[in-house]
Amino acid sequence: xxxxxxxxxxxxxxxxxxxxxxxxxxxxxxxxxxxxxxxxxxxxxxxxxxxxxxxxxxxxxxxxxxxxxxxxxxxxxxxxxxxxxxxxxxxxxxxxxxxxxxxxxxxxxxxxxxxxxxxxxxxxxxxxxxxxxxxxxxxxxxxxxxxxxxxxxxxxxxxxxxxxxxxxxxxxxxxxxxxxxxxxxxxxxxxxxxxxxxxxxxx
Amino acid sequence: xxxxxxxxxxxxxxxxxxxxxxxxxxxxxxxxxxxxxxxxxxxxxxxxxxxxxxxxxxxxxxxxxxxxxxxxxxxxxxxxxxxxxxxxxxxxxxxxxxxxxxxxxxxxxxxxxxxxxxxxxxxxxxxxxxxxxxxxxxxxxxxxxxxxxxxxxxxxxxxxxxxxxxxxxxxxxxxxxxxxxxxxxxxxxxxxxxxxxxxxxxxxxxxxxxxxxxx
Numbered sequence: 001x002x003x004x005x006x007x008x009x010x011x012x013x014x015x016x017x018x019x020x021x022x023x024x025x026x027x028x029x030x031x032x033x034x035x036x037x038x039x040x041x042x043x044x045x046x047x048x049x050x051x052x053x054x055x056x057x058x059x060x061x062x063x064x065x066x067x068x069x070x071x072x073x074x075x076x077x078x079x080x081x082x083x084x085x086x087x088x089x090x091x092x093x094x095x096x097x098x099x100x101x102x103x104x105x106x107x108x109x110x111x112x113x114x115x116x117x118x119x120x121x122x123x124x125x126x127x128x129x130x131x132x133x134x135x136x137x138x139x140x141x142x143x144x145x146x147x148x149x150x151x152x153x154x155x156x157x158x159x160x161x162x163x164x165x166x167x168x169x170x171x172x173x174x175x176x177x178x179x180x181x182x183x184x185x186x187x188x189x190x191x192x193x194x195x196x197x198x199x200x201x202x203x
Numbered sequence: 204x205x206x207x208x209x210x211x212x213x214x215x216x217x218x219x220x221x222x223x224x225x226x227x228x229x230x231x232x233x234x235x236x237x238x239x240x241x242x243x244x245x246x247x248x249x250x251x252x253x254x255x256x257x258x259x260x261x262x263x264x265x266x267x268x269x270x271x272x273x274x275x276x277x278x279x280x281x282x283x284x285x286x287x288x289x290x291x292x293x294x295x296x297x298x299x300x301x302x303x304x305x306x307x308x309x310x311x312x313x314x315x316x317x318x319x320x321x322x323x324x325x326x327x328x329x330x331x332x333x334x335x336x337x338x339x340x341x342x343x344x345x346x347x348x349x350x351x352x353x354x355x356x357x358x359x360x361x362x363x364x365x366x367x368x369x370x371x372x373x374x375x376x377x378x379x380x381x382x383x384x385x386x387x388x389x390x391x392x393x394x395x396x397x398x399x400x401x402x403x404x405x406x407x408x409x410x411x412x413x414x415x416x417x418x
Contacts, residue, residue, distance in 0.1 A: 064285050
């Protein structure tokens, strides 16, 4: 390794030492003691490091602090977390959905003839068909499909019954109040957004 | 109620006393600037998030002078630095409900200040605003063992750095951020921050070789 390469390595090691705030290793210090260029490099780094650490003192700024605090005091309160709005709306809908039908005595699940859910039990009466060559749809499987169709119809009937109960459960005023509350929330949110925009442009 | 009031008082009390750089501005920061998020700071943030905007006041009192100094160094314009400091705190206050208390607040605040300052610098560049050197920035503490004009030379050299390099130097040397923390604020890895700092220092050294900093 020639002298220039050694110097480059030594100066890189000096850089690292200043980055990490550690003392120079023995080898680096020994080289710097004999090499004028590396010694000058080290001195200039040390002087630069010292001057960078000696930052101008931070001046207190009471007027600025008061100004910012006064500005913050005019900001709208933000007690609610961002997720509170959707959670609150969803909760209100759930409560209304639960209260409406319950107060009107409407059953949640329609009376369904459970016997009609399963057609032609047992589904797979003849296990022998598994040994036969499959040329047509087995009888048992056809029964299954029919049972599944019936189950789907019953489920949909249950859901549509619940939905109709949800609609029938309320007085129209409940819907009016609900919509007014929603509109008021949107208006407040919009006003807050407008005030933020105006504050920003007024700076 | 009483507990809430007591915690609020605890929150307000240490605003200046806990500030080592205001008490002794020449002392370099020896502990990690970001990890040193004290209990009063966390309490203030929690209370502000809980709907008490007045709990944010100690945070403003503690950080506003620093953020102003940071932005002042970037922009070299006192009025604009103060306006942007205010903007930084308003952004922080509005963003506080989304702030994760597990994250270091100081790094978050400085990230907001950095982005606010960079936007302003872009605006200055578009408008072609020429900024002059400020004697306040060039005033190094007396008795520092360096040449009398070292501060001025350093300031001239710093003024030629790119905004990113200047921010890195300021965060690392003046604000006490470690390289990892400063890199996180500026959106770069620790390795990239180290390389950028080395380049910036090299650039400073090269520009200052004309004037010897030694006494």
